Amino acid sequence: MPVINSYARDNVLQADRSLVVDLGAGNAPYRPLFKSNCRRYLACDLEPGDGVDLVFDGATPIDLADASADCVVSFQVLEHIWDVGAYLAECRRLLSQSGRLLLSTHGTWLFHPHPQDFRRWTRDGLVKELEENGFSVVSIAAAVGPLAWTTQFRTLAYAHVLEKFGLVGRVMSGILCTFMNLRMRIEDAITPVHLRETNAAVYLIDARPTPQA
Numbered sequence: 001m002p003v004i005n006s007y008a009r010d011n012v013l014q015a016d017r018s019l020v021v022d023l024g025a026g027n028a029p030y031r032p033l034f035k036s037n038c039r040r041y042l043a044c045d046l047e048p049g050d051g052v053d054l055v056f057d058g059a060t061p062i063d064l065a066d067a068s069a070d071c072v073v074s075f076q077v078l079e080h081i082w083d084v085g086a087y088l089a090e091c092r093r094l095l096s097q098s099g100r101l102l103l104s105t106h107g108t109w110l111f112h113p114h115p116q117d118f119r120r121w122t123r124d125g126l127v128k129e130l131e132e133n134g135f136s137v138v139s140i141a142a143a144v145g146p147l148a149w150t151t152q153f154r155t156l157a158y159a160h161v162l163e164k165f166g167l168v169g170r171v172m173s174g175i176l177c178t179f180m181n182l183r184m185r186i187e188d189a190i191t192p193v194h195l196r197e198t199n200a201a202v203y204l205i206d207a208r209p210t211p212q213a
Contacts, residue, residue: 019038020070021044021054021069022075028052046058071102076202088133102204107202108201110153131210136210142203145187151183158173158176
């Protein structure tokens with residue numbers, strides 16, 4: 001997601017000092033970005049595995065000191081979390097008072113259990129969720145508005161059907177995806193900003209820990 005790359009690099013990371021904790025990293029697709037733009041990057045996931053630096057099972061705190069991270073990142077994870085409050089509390093515990101939470105999750109998307117898929121958010125609901133759990137939102141960016149995500153959903157469905165036709169299907173799928181991605185760019189460009197921002201497929205939030213009384 002290009003918006004994550006550019007925003008993190010330009011607004012959050014400091015290469016000479018930042019410790020970044022990727023909470024729910026999976027196969028850590030953002031490791032190259034963060035390793036080149038921070039002092040240290042740690043990938044956390046549910047189970048040990050290749051590329052996983054720390055385990056977080058949701059029940060036991062991550063083996064890091066309180067307020068030890070300059071940045072916690074959580075990309076497309078929150079919709080898979082049942083106890084959102086506990087998850088955000090761990091993000092809050094890890095962050096220094098001047099630290100940042102960079103989080104993306106779905107507004108509108110297809111059901112995708114990995115292994116579970118529990119919820120979606122409105123823009124206002126996501127902001128409120130973070131505020132209720134000890135964060136102040138610095139900014140929120142919307143990606144893929146309603147015209148474009150309807151096209152994307154159809155594209156995914158077509159690609160799934162074409163997979164059944166072997167090599168010919170894969171070639172056709174590649175051509176179709178190229179055309180549909182261009183169409184999505186045009187659709188997002190012509191969608192009124194207020195509709196795109198309140199009906200997005202993905203929201204990216206930059207938040208700070210709220211000062212404790």
